[in-house]
Amino acid sequence: MNFNHGQIKNIVNYDQADKIRRALIMTAVPAEREAVLRGLKNDRRADVMLAGVGPVSAAVKTVKILSAANDKYDLVVCLGIGGGFPGKAEVGSLVAANEIIAADLGVETSVGFSSLDELGFGCTRIRVEASLLKDLQETLLAANLPLQIGPVLTVSTVTGTVESAAALVGRVPEAAAEAMEGYGVALAARELGLPILELRAVSNLVGPRDRASWRIKEALEVLEAASSVLLEVLA
Numbered sequence: 001m002n003f004n005h006g007q008i009k010n011i012v013n014y015d016q017a018d019k020i021r022r023a024l025i026m027t028a029v030p031a032e033r034e035a036v037l038r039g040l041k042n043d044r045r046a047d048v049m050l051a052g053v054g055p056v057s058a059a060v061k062t063v064k065i066l067s068a069a070n071d072k073y074d075l076v077v078c079l080g081i082g083g084g085f086p087g088k089a090e091v092g093s094l095v096a097a098n099e100i101i102a103a104d105l106g107v108e109t110s111v112g113f114s115s116l117d118e119l120g121f122g123c124t125r126i127r128v129e130a131s132l133l134k135d136l137q138e139t140l141l142a143a144n145l146p147l148q149i150g151p152v153l154t155v156s157t158v159t160g161t162v163e164s165a166a167a168l169v170g171r172v173p174e175a176a177a178e179a180m181e182g183y184g185v186a187l188a189a190r191e192l193g194l195p196i197l198e199l200r201a202v203s204n205l206v207g208p209r210d211r212a213s214w215r216i217k218e219a220l221e222v223l224e225a226a227s228s229v230l231l232e233v234l235a
């Protein structure tokens with residue numbers, strides 16, 4: 001048979017250029033998922049799935065979904081509420097990670113904390129593509145939603161004392177926010193070769209536990225607003 005390889009190549013390129021790009025959005029809890037779905041309206045370029053709370057559940061759920069998705073997704077987004085570090089991200093603001101850091105993955109010694117990286121057992125930091133982050137910032141700003149950019153820490157225990165908050169800042173002085181799923185979702189995305197974003201609407205400040213002061217409703221409204229424009233980064 002006389003195949004024209006040039007033609008076949010062109011058809012493949014055309015298909016790829018024309019392909020609708022899709023995102024997998026992972027949220028920890030149903031209230032976050034519902035806020036994101038309200039923002040997305042019926043945009044079919046994203047699926048919004050539950051990661052569960054914490055990095056282990058998030059990694060397992062995300063890798064399971066991505067493995068079964070047969071290359072359906074072009075981007076993975078970890079979306080939810082989070083704690084803002086005082087002076088870095090105030091309640092009601094939006095934070096996107098430029099680095100997603102497993103901040104409590106390591107060992108405690110008599111002279112302090114050593115991360116897995118320092119021990120030579122792995123990498124606790126996953127960087128976010130700068131161009132993707134820039135697109136996200138421009139998209140949100142155009143919708144009147146200013147964005148703070150900085151490291152977002154993934155912790156297995158919500159910080160609840162001044163001392164624990166100070167210890168985290170000691171490890172990552174530029175830390176902007178903390179939450180509990182980012183590193184798990186990011187690790188899964190990296191395993192499948194997909195870019196990652198983590199975006200947090202700040203519901204509370206990182207520090208002494210005062211659950212009554214959490215502004216969850218307001219943070220979910222910010223999350224909804226951000227979700228209504230988020231998929232423009234797919235373009």
Ligand SMILES: O=C(O)c1cccc(C(=O)CC[C@H]2O[C@@H](n3cnc4c(=O)[nH]cnc43)[C@H](O)[C@@H]2O)c1
Pocket residue numbers: 028029031032052053054080081082083084155157158159178179180181203204205206216
């Ligand atoms: O009680 C509710 O109505 C409610 C509605 C939506 C979400 C929640 C959560 O508790 C979500 C837990 C989720 O939030 C992240 N998060 C928020 N603040 C912090 C923090 O200061 N430190 C760490 N994580 C935080 C976290 O990712 C949790 O999975 C409740």
